Amino acid sequence: MSAVLATHGLCKSFGALTVTDDVSLDLRAGECHALIGPNGAGKTTFVNQLSGLLTPDAGRIEFLGQDITTDSPAERANAGLARTFQITSIIPSMTLFENVALAAQARCGSSYRFFRPAHKDRQINALAEKALEQIALTSRNDIPAGTLSHGEKRALELAMAIAQKPKALLLDEPMAGIGSDESGQLTDTLLMLKRDYPLLLIEHDMDAVFKVADRVSVLVYGRIIASGTPTEIRANREARAAYLGDET
Amino acid sequence: MRAAIPALIAFVFLAAMPLLAEFWGGSYVTGLVMRAMILAIAALSLDLLIGTCGLVSFGHAAFLGIGAYTTGIAITEGTTDLATILGITIAISVLFALVTGAISLRTHGVTFIMITLAFGQMLFFTFSALSAYGGDDGLTLWEGAHAYGAFEFEHGLFYIILGMLITIWFLLGCLREARFGRVLLAAKENSTRMETLGYGVFGYRLTAYVIAGVIAALAGVLIANEAEFVSPALSAWQRSGDLIIIVVLGGMGRRSGPVLGALAFVGLEESLSSLTHDWRLIFGPLLIFIVLFAKGGLASLFERRQA
Amino acid sequence: MSSTLLLIQLLNGIQLGVLLFLIAAGLTLVFGVMGFINLAHGVQYMIGAYLTVWFYGMTGHFGAALVLALLAALALALFLEFAVFRHLYDRDHLDQVLATFGVILFLNQAVKVIWGPVPLVISPPEFLAGTFRLTENLNYSIWRIAIIVIGLAIAALLWFLVTKTRIGMLVRAGASNAEMVGALGVDIRRLFMIVFGFGAMLAGFAGSIAAPIYSVEPGMGDGLLITAFVVIVIGGIGSIRGTFIAALLVGLVDTLGRSTITDILKLFLEPSAANQIGPALASMAIYILMAAVLFFRPEGLFPAQGRRA
Structure with a gap:
């Protein structure tokens, strides 16, 4: 499958703080790729670079085979890259x-x-x-x-x-602040969206992630430390230690 | 539609004004009303920036000056054809708006207020330095513009001004509801979201800034013809302040606001100055009072009270 | 133009810059800390000048007049803060602009009613009056030199206050993040009042020392206020250092522009055309400077850290 959206060696720092550290990641047609990680891992900063609200210090972003690294947010949206916001906008x-x-x-x-x-x-x-x-x-x-x-x-x-x-959707924590009764319904919505659009999903709700995602990447301190199918990630020691709160 | 009713009533009233003035006040009153209508045109254009875009321009009177001085200089140099004057005015105001707008719109909030103020002041000093055209003292026009005989009719100028007011009021009302206006209104609240929806907000705002500038410059042409005198004071920052007062007094972002505001402003100025020469001693505190305690302006008085 | 004339214009430019700094410093601090745009700041300058003339007439002593004028200007500023401005801190900028515009209308007119529309004049204190020899055939006003010296001293004092004292630290913190300062448990109202009163005193002081060289008349603060806006926009809102550099820059560009642009144009243009265009261009110079700075740096030369205007 070809990549709809891909980053190559994306880097971003605020002063001495590196928030995106050489991130290469892709989103393929027909899949849901979930990006998970603890608070402050740099997930939203990453999405902001994808949608053009922040300019990366280094690296490239490709969308549908075009280099969009220097495009404005509006140009990216018009090319078919739509996003939602963690804090409702x-x-x-x-x-x-x-x-x-x-x-x-x-x-x-x-x-x-x-x-x-x-x-x-x-x-x-x-x-x-x-x-x-x-x-x-x-x-x-x-x-x-x-x-x-x-x-x-x-x-x-x-x-x-x-x-x-859109030709691809970036969803920045669509479940943020949602109660458990509504989250089931929203998970169904995500499953339905996945049929029509490639989804890059950033989410804290692990039940939803493991239900919807085809691939999962774990972002910690701006670095991708693991990437794989939900089952693989569940079994991955590093990922568990860093994020799933499991020390064993 | 409801929001338009106060303005429509005002237009009917204004159309009857020359007739009413026969009985009371005469040409003094029609002159005053013409000034109010011209201010209403300028205020409508400023409200496109303040009410629709959320951009508080404190230099809008610069465009009045552009229109008035283009007229004054053209007539002094022997060009009295109104169509030519309007053409030159539009060209110059578009150019000025594009350059100053492109710079000021890179900033927001208070910086935008200060920069537009500064650009307005720049033009004020430029007009004051035009020694060949009266400098500080201004320029008296010994001849009016010619508009294929339209000005020669009795009250010709009055009805031309009223016609322009109604046309511009109508067109700006359409603009606000049209696609273009929706983008501006939404960007006022959340420009980041509009960018990520695919709208290059800067371009829309710059376009609105140019439209507002051109309309205010047209008002400037009318002022020159009505007063037969132009002076740098037309584009002084106090004038820009007056225009903001009119917009807020009438109710910003409201269909009838600028029209009501201009009529009320001229009426207030006139009645206070007939009370005392130092009417600003009353007007200043009144303005503070209005800002602190009266929200929504005059137009909101006509709106249905919300539960 | 001869080099001595140029020297004089340079000194005049620095002197204007120093005055602009005294006005702009208060403006930028008040905006930086309180997010409050105060158009009536220029009126403080006018009031300072008028009160100095007035008290000078009563006491016959410039120093006494200056001290009394400063105290009275401070009292007026605190009264205005109490009666009007503090109700505007939470309002949007449009409300602040309009209400302070109302204050200007009132005070300009009040000054006209009290002291009349005719410009007043006052001479500087005796020991600083007169001129000194700059070169063989050129003299320069001692008072203007005094203004430069006093102004630079105040700039140094301000720098010390802002960078080395606790209240200065709060002011700087407030300029980049007012909410955080509030969260630290500082009495924001009191901090506001101190900053506001201090800023108003600086503007009043500028008016006092400017009174002997400019004509004291109603509305004299308005033009300078707008130039002060240009200064703080160029310098970066909230930054004392930026304001100082921008004030000198604007003072020099304005003064040198007025004295040289017409002559420079004469090198390229007919003298009559140069005489027409020169003055207009000279009066635009500082605005062109501002536009150029903003084109490359929309936040100004030295934006206060972390602030997005």
Whole structure:
């Protein structure tokens, strides 16, 4: 299988602190690749470099065979690389539907259009509705997104990412702050997303990771210390010691 | 739609103004109302920046100066055709907005306020240094612009200003609801998210900055024609401050806000200065009071109270 | 231009830079520590000048007038802080701009009502009045030299306060992370008041010592305030060192620009054209400098550590 997204020797430091240390990792078509690691391992910093919010000090990022290392976040998004945020990032005063429609609008031609009301745009609305259906977030479309429950906001982030018609998804802890009852449902959603999009999943919830992921990489102090199938990682001594909290 | 009603009522009232003035106030009142309408046009354009983009520009009066001085210099040099003057004005204001916008939009927050203030002041001093065109003292226009006879009708200028006000109000209302406006509004709240959704926010903001600049420059052309006098004071930072006051007084980001704000501002200025020569002694504290205690501006008074 | 004239312009430039520093230092500290943008800071400068003239008229002694003016300016600043500004710290910048703009409108007009619209003049203290010989046929004002010396001394004092004392440490910490300082259990309100009062005194002091060389008139602080904004934007908001360097830079560029640009243009252009364009270009010089700095460094030359403006 060919790699959709790949990094080669990615490095990033803040002052003396190395947060990404020679990371080479790839995401292949049709798979879910989970990146796990303790707090402060540099997972979010890594995703921020992939999505363009941070510039790596060294190394290359390739997406669909193109070098995107110096592309802006917007260029990467338009190339088909969509992401969600660990700390929910939405437009709070706009309605749930408007949020998804904004994501869809980016895929429906130029936004330098000044006259026709956007909310009557059939193309945008159709794409947004489709994304909402996929995430099963069809109710309460017209209330400000800021007033949604935490779980709904997490689902909204996913719906926005899907409305971007992505060619790969970067999910930064989609389960963050989710209760156990909702996490089961969200795991099902992830399984469904995996059928349509290659997923790079960053997650703390190990049950979800081992259920959804095809491959798992363990990031500790900015380095990948182990990589393999979930079963292999479960059996890997280093990974267990570093992350799974097992000292034996 | 509801949000547009106060402005629509104001337009009807304004359209009847020349007639009403026959009975009360005469040309003094129509002159005052013309000034208010021109300020409303400028404030509408500033609200595109403040209300829609969240960009507090403190140098917006620079564009008034560009429009007014282009008109003044053109007429002094013998070019009185309005279409030509408008063309030159648009070209210069686009250029100025592109250059200053590209620099100021690299910053945010307070730095943006200070930089736009500085650019406005730069233009103010430039106009003051134009000794061939009056320098500090300003420039009196002995002749108005010609617009194929439109200005020669009775109240021709008045209705041209009103027409422009309504057109610009309508177009900016469309812009806000259109794709372009949605991007600006969303980026005001969360520009990082908009970047990761695929929007190059800088380009959208720069475009909005240019649009706002051009509209304010058009207001400047109108000022020159109405007052038949241009001076550096038009682009002084106090003028930029006045425009911000109008936007906030009317209710920023609200459909009818700038129109109501401009009418109220001119009315307030006029009635306070008829009370005392030192009306700023009252206006200053009043402004502080409004900022501290009145949120949402005049336009919010017309909105349905939320539970 | 002769080298002696150039020397004089250099000195004038440094003197303007020093005054700008005294105003901008307070502005940048107040913004750095409190996140508060105070347009009325320029009014403090004006008040300092007026009060000095006023007390000079009463006491006939410049030093006494200066001390009294400083105390009165401080009292006014603390009153304003109490009555208006402290209600604005939690507001957004737009509210702060508008409310402090209201303060300017009021105080400019009040000054006009109390002391009249006509510019006032005052002479420097006797032992510092007059001129000294710079070269054989050129004299230079002693007072301007005094301003430079005093200003540099205050800059050194400020540097000491900010880098070597506990309160300075808090101010620096506050400039990069105000929440953290609050979390340390420091009384933020009191720190704010000290910084604010200190900044206002510096601006008032600038007004006092500027009174003998500039005309004392309503609105005299407005233009200087905007130039001070240019200074702190160039220097990097919150940084004393950046403000000092930027103030001198702006003072020199402005002064030298006004005195040389027209002459330089005459090398390339018709004299009449140069006389037209020169002054306009000279008045744009510091803004072009600012634009150039920002183009390469949007955070200014010396951004306070960890701060994102």
